[in-house]
Amino acid sequence: MANTFSAIRDARIPDLAIGTVLRGGRRQKVVEVVYRGQPGFLKIFAGREAAGRFSSSVDSHRIAADLLGAGRNRSVELLSVFPAHYAFVSAAASGTPMRQFLLASSRPERARLVHRSGEWLQALTRNREPIPLQAWKLCAWLDDLAAMPEYHRQVERGLLRRAMDQVVTLARALHGSTVEGSFSHGDFHPENLFVDRGPAGLVVTAIDLETPETIPVVGDIAKMLTWLEVDDDHGTSDEGGISGCYRWPMLAAMGVLPDSDRRALHFRIGVSLTQMYLTRGSRTPRNRRNIERALGAWLASDHPRLDG
Structure with missing residues (x-):
């Protein structure tokens, strides 16, 4: 986990400003970020089956967004995905x-x-x-x-x-x-x-x-x-x-x-x-x-x- 987070931090991804680590653990880490000027959250998958869990989560968010749209029932928007790091940035959910x-x-x-x-x-x-x-x-x-x-x-x-x-x-x-x-x-x-x-x-x-x-x-x-x-x-x-x-x-x-x-x-x-x-x-x-x-x-x- 530390190596994955370090790799993202050291990669200096354009337009990604890394902030406070909100949740850590062996399986995932959630970090407060600003991506292209928009507040969001970086989620990094690690540990066993990290690649599969990352892919499943990305697919799930995309399917939910297609099903629900932008009405009263929504799924949080994915702003960018980083497959090499098993990570994605999602927008901050409103409310x-x-x-x-x-x-x-x-x-x-x-x-x-x-x-x-x-x-x-x-x-x-x-x-x-x-x-x-x-x-x-x-x-x-x-x-x-x-x-x-x-x-x-x-x-x-x-x-x-x-x-x-x-x-x-x-x-x-x-x-x-x-x-x-x-x-x-x-x-x-x-x-x-x-x-x-x-x-x-x-x-x-x-x-x-x-x-x-x-x-x-x-x-x-x-x-x-x-x-x-x-x-x-x-x-x-x-x-x-x-x-x-x-x-x-x-x-x-x-x-x-x-x-x-x-x-x-x-x-x-x-x-x-x-x-x-x-x-x-x-x-x-x-x-x-x-x-x-x-x-x-x-x-x-x-x-x-x-x-x-």
């Missing part, structure tokens, strides 16, 4: 991160924001096709996480075991079932959406799209719902592990889900909460308490019928 809006909002305002994010996802995923649910792959992913000792030192082992057992039970019933697939965001959560007030209402702009592949739409729905729930110290987790003030506005925007997608959504919420318990829950007491509330409610909820 405020959705998470900041949510934290400063009342319950009714939160519900409207969640509905608006669902409208964005609905617009992006409007071209859908039936695909098989690869449930066992998600179980294997959770098993790999659970095998890392740094990810479960602080979690309650009994709750973790029950959650993973239930995920396996659901995967056994759901693997290979048909769900709606589409090009989607791939990492859909409040920190990857910006909200701005425009003449026709709230404008939503997405950043950090991940994959151009067709994926289950319920995966992004579950990701957003679990992030919202875990970020809420006063959440009720009353609707299958998710507060009704988040679940129902999101689903209202997405339209009626087929039965198979409804069952898959319940499964994916459990997968997402379990993954967050292993990662975020092991690091932060606040997150851990909120995840335990939601995960316990998910386990205790009436599971959707699995026999169709």
